[in-house]
Amino acid sequence: xxxxxxxxxxxxxxxxxxxxxxxxxxxxxxxxxxxxxxxxxxxxxxxxxxxxxxxxxxxxxxxxxxxxxxxxxxxxxxxxxxxxxxxxxxxxxxxxxxxxxxxxxxxxxxxxxxxxxxxxxxxxxxxxxxxxxxxxxxxxxxxxxxxxxxxxxxxxxxxxxxxxxxxxxxxxxxxxxxxxxxxxxxxxxxxxxxxxxxxxxxxxxxxxxxxxxxxxxxxxxxxxxxxxxxxxxxxxxxxxxxxxxxxxxxxxxxxxxxxxxxxxxxxxxxxxxxxxxxxxxxxxxxxxxxxxxxxxxxxxxxxxxxxxxxxxxxxxxxxxxxxxxxxxxxxxxxxxxxxxxxxxxxxxxxxxxxxxxxxxxxxxxxxxxxxxxxxxxxxxxxxxxxxxxxxxxxxxxxxxxxxxxxxxxxxxxxxxxxxxxxxxxxxxxxxxxxxxxxxxxxxxxxxxxxxxxxxxxxxxxxxxxxxxxxxxxxxxxxxxxxxxxxxxxxxxxxxxxxxxxxxxxxxxxxxxxxxxxxxxxxxxxxxxxxxxxxxxxxxxxxxxxxxxxxxxxxxxxxxxxxxxxxxxxxxxxxxxxxxxxxxxxxxxxxxxxxxxxxxxxxxxxxxxxxxxxxxxxxxxxxxxxxxxxxxxxxxxxxxxxxxxxxxxxxxxxxxxxxxxxxxxxxxxxxxxxxxxxxxxxxxxxxxxxxxxxxxxxxxxxxxxxxxxxxxxxxxxxxxxxxxxxxxxxxxxxxxxxxxxxxxxxxxxxxxxxxxxxxxxxxxxxxxxxxxxxxxxxxxxxxxxxxxxxxxxxxxxxxxxxxxxxxxx
Numbered sequence: 001x002x003x004x005x006x007x008x009x010x011x012x013x014x015x016x017x018x019x020x021x022x023x024x025x026x027x028x029x030x031x032x033x034x035x036x037x038x039x040x041x042x043x044x045x046x047x048x049x050x051x052x053x054x055x056x057x058x059x060x061x062x063x064x065x066x067x068x069x070x071x072x073x074x075x076x077x078x079x080x081x082x083x084x085x086x087x088x089x090x091x092x093x094x095x096x097x098x099x100x101x102x103x104x105x106x107x108x109x110x111x112x113x114x115x116x117x118x119x120x121x122x123x124x125x126x127x128x129x130x131x132x133x134x135x136x137x138x139x140x141x142x143x144x145x146x147x148x149x150x151x152x153x154x155x156x157x158x159x160x161x162x163x164x165x166x167x168x169x170x171x172x173x174x175x176x177x178x179x180x181x182x183x184x185x186x187x188x189x190x191x192x193x194x195x196x197x198x199x200x201x202x203x204x205x206x207x208x209x210x211x212x213x214x215x216x217x218x219x220x221x222x223x224x225x226x227x228x229x230x231x232x233x234x235x236x237x238x239x240x241x242x243x244x245x246x247x248x249x250x251x252x253x254x255x256x257x258x259x260x261x262x263x264x265x266x267x268x269x270x271x272x273x274x275x276x277x278x279x280x281x282x283x284x285x286x287x288x289x290x291x292x293x294x295x296x297x298x299x300x301x302x303x304x305x306x307x308x309x310x311x312x313x314x315x316x317x318x319x320x321x322x323x324x325x326x327x328x329x330x331x332x333x334x335x336x337x338x339x340x341x342x343x344x345x346x347x348x349x350x351x352x353x354x355x356x357x358x359x360x361x362x363x364x365x366x367x368x369x370x371x372x373x374x375x376x377x378x379x380x381x382x383x384x385x386x387x388x389x390x391x392x393x394x395x396x397x398x399x400x401x402x403x404x405x406x407x408x409x410x411x412x413x414x415x416x417x418x419x420x421x422x423x424x425x426x427x428x429x430x431x432x433x434x435x436x437x438x439x440x441x442x443x444x445x446x447x448x449x450x451x452x453x454x455x456x457x458x459x460x461x462x463x464x465x466x467x468x469x470x471x472x473x474x475x476x477x478x479x480x481x482x483x484x485x486x487x488x489x490x491x492x493x494x495x496x497x498x499x500x501x502x503x504x505x506x507x508x509x510x511x512x513x514x515x516x517x518x519x520x521x522x523x524x525x526x527x528x529x530x531x532x533x534x535x536x537x538x539x540x541x542x543x544x545x546x547x548x549x550x551x552x553x554x555x556x557x558x559x560x561x562x563x564x565x566x567x568x569x570x571x572x573x574x575x576x577x578x579x580x581x582x583x584x585x586x587x588x589x590x591x592x593x594x595x596x597x598x599x600x601x602x603x604x605x606x607x608x609x610x611x612x613x614x615x616x617x618x619x620x621x622x623x624x625x626x627x628x629x630x631x632x633x634x635x636x637x638x639x640x641x642x643x644x645x646x647x648x649x650x651x652x653x654x655x656x657x658x659x660x661x662x663x664x665x666x667x668x669x670x671x672x673x674x675x676x677x678x679x680x681x682x683x684x685x686x687x688x689x690x691x692x693x694x695x696x697x698x699x700x701x702x703x704x705x706x707x708x709x710x711x712x713x714x715x716x717x718x719x720x721x722x723x724x725x726x727x728x729x730x731x732x733x734x735x736x737x738x739x740x741x742x743x744x745x746x747x748x749x750x751x752x753x754x755x756x757x758x759x760x761x762x763x764x765x766x767x768x769x770x771x772x773x774x775x776x777x778x779x780x781x782x783x784x785x786x787x788x789x790x791x792x793x794x795x796x797x798x799x800x801x802x803x804x805x806x807x808x
Contacts, residue, residue, distance in 0.1 A: 001026070001101045002762060004048035004797070005041055005109060006072050008094035008117045008134065010087040018092075021084070023074050026101055034105045046125070047073035048797055049096050049136055051113045054805065055624045055638075055769050055791040069113070072096070072134040073125070081132055082122075089117035094136055098765050110766040112795075114631040115139040139627030143580060143611040147604060148173040150200055152189070159192035160524060162543065174200035177542065178575060179567040179601030180731050183210070183555045183700065185683045186544075193524060194549060198558045199542025204566075205559040206544050207456055208470035209535045212552025213688030213700055215476055217468070217534040222481040222500060222509035227256055227265045235503030238289070241494030242282030245302045248490075248501055248508055249277030249289055257302045261497060262510035271297045271307040276317070278332075282494065283323040286349050290318035290330055298350040311344050311355045320408070322368045324375070329391050331358075331365035331377055340364040341379065345391045358385055358394045367418070367450075371411025376431040378406040378418045386431050399426040399434045407461075412452025413564060414472050419447035419459045427472040430734055438693075439467055439475040453493035460488035460500065470557065474696060481509050517545075555683045560601075567599040568592070569621040569729065573635050576613055584633040595637050596621050598735025600728075603682050620728040622743055628768045636770055640746055641787040641808060645774040647767065648785075649758055655801060656757040657780060670751070672721035673710035674744040678728050678736030680704055707736035709744035718750075754788065757803045760795055764802045767793070773806070 005024040012019050027043025030036060050070035074081065094117045099109030118135040125131040153163040154170020164170060164187070175187060177199040186198035198206065209216045227248065229236060238249040246258040248265070253272030256265040270277060270289055278291040287299045294313030299305045310318070315335025322329055327347045333340040341360020344353040358365065363380040370376075375387040377394070381403045385394040399406065399418055406420035415429040423445045425437040439447075439459070447461035457469045458478075466480035466488060482488060486502040493499070498511045517523045517538040523545060530536040530547035537544045542558065560575075561567035570592035577584045600620065604613060618625045618635060625635040685700040692700070699705075704727070714721045724747070730736040756775060758764055767773075767790065776785040792805030 002098055003028075003101045004045060004112070005097045005099075005105075006045050006048065006074075006094070006134070007096075008089065009092040010084055010089045010117075010120075011092070012083055012087050014083065014086075019087075021081075028101065030105045042074075044075040045072065046075055046131065047071070048098075049113050049134075050795050050797050051138070051793075052795070053626075053769055053793045055626075069115075069136045069138060072136065074132050074134065075125075075129065076122070076132045077129045079130065084120045084132055085122050087120065089120055089134070091116050093117075094134075099762055108762075110762060111629045112765050113138075114629060115141065115627070139631040140611070140625075140633065142582065143577075143614060144609055145580070146173075147576070147579065147608050147610040147613055148176055148200065150174050152187075156190060159190070162189045162195055162197065162520070162524070162541065164189050173605070173607060176200055176604040177203065177558045177602075178560045178572045179729065180557065180559045180561070180599060181601040181603040181682055182557055182679060182731065183681045183683045183685075184558060184603050186554060186556050188554075189543065190524070193526070193529070194546040195523065195543055196546070196554060196556070197541065197543045198556050199560070201542060202540050203542045203558050203560055204562045205539065206537045206542075206556055207559060208557040209544060209546075210555045211550040211689070213555075213685060213692040213696060215470055215474055216546070217476060217478065222466075222479070222498075222511040223262075224481055225258075225262045225265070225508045225510055227508050228267050229254060229256070229506050229508075235489070235506055236501030236508060237489050237503055238277050238280040238291070239490040239492040239499045239501045239508075240280040240282050240287065241492045241497055241499050242284070242287075244495060245282075245287070246492075246497075246499055246510070247280050247287060247289075247302050248499070249280055249291070250501070250503070251276055253277060253291075253295075255289065255305075262499065262508065268303055269305065271295075271305050278317060279320050279490075280492070281321040281323060281328075283328060283349075288321055288323075288328060288330075288350050290321050290332070292317050294318060294335065296330060296350070296353075308350055308353070311353045313342065313344065316342065319364070319366050320368045322370050322375070324370050324390055327390055329368055329375065331368045333364050341383070343368075343377065343391065343394075356391060356394075359396050360385065366406060367408040369409045369411040369416060371416060372430050374431045376409050376411070376416055376418075376428075378409045378420075380405050382406060382420075384418065384434065397432060397434065400436045401426050407446070407448050408450045410450035410452050410457065412457055414457075417450050417452070417457055417459065417469075417472060419450050419461070421446045423447060425459065425475070429732060437473060437475070441465060441467070441475075441477070448487065448489045449491045451491035451493045451498070453498065458491055458493075458498065460491055462487050464488065464502075466500070474693065482507055552689060553683065553685060555685075564599040565593070565597065567601065567731075568597055569600050569617050569623070570596075570635070572600060572602065572729070573614060573617045573625070576610065576617065577633055580610055582633055584635060588635050592621070592623065592635060592637060596735070596739070598738065599731050600735070601731045602729050617729060619726070620730065621739060622746075624770065626769065629766070638746075639789075640751075641772045641789040643772060645787060646771045647763070648774040648776070649756070650776045651778060653758050654756055654775065654777060655759065656755075656803075657775070657777060657782075658755050659780065660753040660755060660805075670714050670718050670721050670749055671724050671744060671747045672712060672714045672718075673708065673723040674740045674747070675723065675725040676707045676709075676728050676730070676736045676740040676743070677704040677726065678707055678730035678733070680727070680729075705733070705736075707733060707740045709737070709740035711744060711748045714748055752808045753791075754806050754808065755803060756788075756806055757801050760797065760800045760802045765795065769793070773804075775806070
């Protein structure tokens with residue numbers, strides 16, 4: 001005989017104390033060895049709670065599971081539990097278990113419900129005897145509350161304060177930002193001081209602010225530094241920053257080191273003799289210098305250097321160097337008439353080297369960069385190649401720049417940028433497909449170097465040119481501070497600082513990555529106000545300050561999450577759950593990130609409930625979320641049934657079976673086309689400033705971009721195949737396209753839903769949402785057995801039956 005056991009907390013004001021109520025459909029006392037020991041469970045549970053669970057709302061693919069909870073009823077003829085009518089049960093712990101009378105408690109009694117109580121109602125049963133009805137709530141109901149309880153206080157005393165005034169912001173919820181939403185309209189929290197806010201807590205960055213679509217300068221000045229390089233006899237070709245050390249190198253094998261942000265420099269011995277140092281790099285554990293005559297030297301600290309022997313660079317020049325998590329890669333040309341496109345790789349910190357074929361042939365390799373799980377090299381005649389196996393093999397591509405010589409390539413959070421002669425710029429979100437860009441400079445200019453840091457890209461070259469971009473599409477000429485006629489040949493970024501070097505006038509300059517305020521007090525300090533046309537950021541307050549009133553609509557691109565890996569759907573889901581003081585199953589976030597590592601972003605500016613945002617995140621990537629039977633918050637991708645079933649049911653187990661009509665629920669009709677809307681523009685602007693290029697004007701005028709996946713062959717079988725459109729939180733075309741392709745593959749074939757009823761055993765009662773089961777029947781096309789995914793449970797405890805909704 002199986003019994004149900006209900007346990008819940010109630011605050012008794014007469015105590016005052018929190019009491020634990022234990023009732024069951026048959027009374028029993030736990031054994032001394034059980035947990036809890038010697039606990040009496042009153043046998044007056046007349047009607048156990050019946051929890052109906054569905055993975056999604058009818059007709060939807062993603063979002064939260066839905067619970068329908070039948071009330072529990074306990075007998076109260078002797079008025080023993082009248083005190084519950086005055087007790088506080090709302091929001092307090094409640095659980096129900098089911099198992100065999102006489103079984104070991106709680107081992108033999110798996111949880112069938114875990115959540116909270118809502119209220120107790122006194123009623124009379126069908127026989128007229130007093131009963132108490134216990135209304136229950138599932139474990140995810142805690143998220144049915146406003147996501148943002150923090151409101152603007154409206155306490156500014158002009159010109160001071162950052163909480164707005166009674167007339168403008170008082171009582172309005174502060175904006176919530178997660179991931180990297182695009183073109184957000186910030187709140188003006190201090191009009192006199194031009195302070196804006198685009199979040200309710202610390203941000204990883206605000207890499208772009210716009211005035212009517214025109215990007216503003218971050219206002220970081222480059223400061224000229226005095227080095228020991230001997231004037232006109234030595235150009236500065238190489239630089240790197242990392243681990244508190246700055247290094248510059250160049251003509252004559254000269255190498256200098258600074259540990260005070262570039263204020264003072266000390267010469268160190270490189271081992272290069274009189275040979276040019278062409279590039280410097282910090283792997284995080286070792287500094288590497290490369291250059292003419294195949295010279296390559298390593299150092300743990302930038303002070304003591306050891307020359308290493310390469311495989312076959314010989315007398316050729318090593319032009320560039322980079323590293324991945326497992327290797328260091330050097331590129332350039334070999335001496336003695338060898339191939340120009342030469343690449344070597346080391347997996348032991350630069351001590352030993354192995355040459356690898358790139359396919360460049362006679363085209364010299366001038367630049368190499370690592371990002372997005374891919375290595376990219378560029379060089380002469382517009383050549384480009386990429387590697388996805390850490391440099392072992394390479395695939396040639398095209399930069400779409402003709403035969404222009406390319407001089408450098410860099411990787412940042414938005415993708416790759418390659419630069420070259422004739423003012424040439426080409427960009428790619430992943431390093432595979434490239435688009436030529438117009439940087440708005442004379443074609444006579446040669447771009448020599450590129451670097452990325454904190455969402456900002458810098459490129460530089462002849463005529464002391466320095467350009468900045470936040471979107472890899474539009475470029476802003478920045479004041480570099482270098483002398484006229486300078487050739488900026490090297491840029492480096494690290495330790496929140498940019499470092500630049502010049503080969504014509506032998507100058508070095510440093511700059512912070514972006515103008516940051518150190519404190520809230522500094523933000524409001526008028527003596528620290530940014531220059532007109534620029535902005536400065538206070539990340540701890542998600543705020544920025546303009547140097548002059550905007551001429552149009554102010555928008556920004558705030559970022560939450562330091563890297564793309566911190567801005568996935570899984571990470572955003574975990575942070576949203578944490579806002580309510582809850583946690584999600586860690587393994588689920590790891591699995592979701594492995595299944596979909598694409599970056600996303602969202603902005604919430606209204607009284608949205610927490611559950612609604614969790615729905616958006618899950619629906620965006622095609623996942624379900626909810627509280628499982630143990631109350632743990634879960635999120636999992638929705639996939640077709642596969643693998644080993646957790647349970648199998650044959651004709652001896654199945655009481656009823658029926659296929660559901662194709663129009664019901666998820667609908668069995670296949671899709672011919674899936675459209676995933678992505679890259680939401682949170683401020684649609686039909687008119688912008690005259691200086692905004694045509695492509696950006698068109699982009700700002702629409703709310704969404706679209707990724708389309710279609711299979712027209714579906715129409716040859718299914719004439720009524722559907723097109724399904726949905727919004728998403730993806731911020732990259734690649735992420736949205738992959739999601740659209742996954743959904744099209746899943747629903748581009750016949751999918752069926754069915755309803756199956758089996759006996760309600762403890763094993764069946766313990767099944768949670770999304771398990772894979774096998775059903776075998778002589779008819780219904782199930783004679784060979786078929787896998788199904790369970791997406792709904794509806795128990796009937798009176799008749800001891802469980803009806804499951806399943807998906808095949």
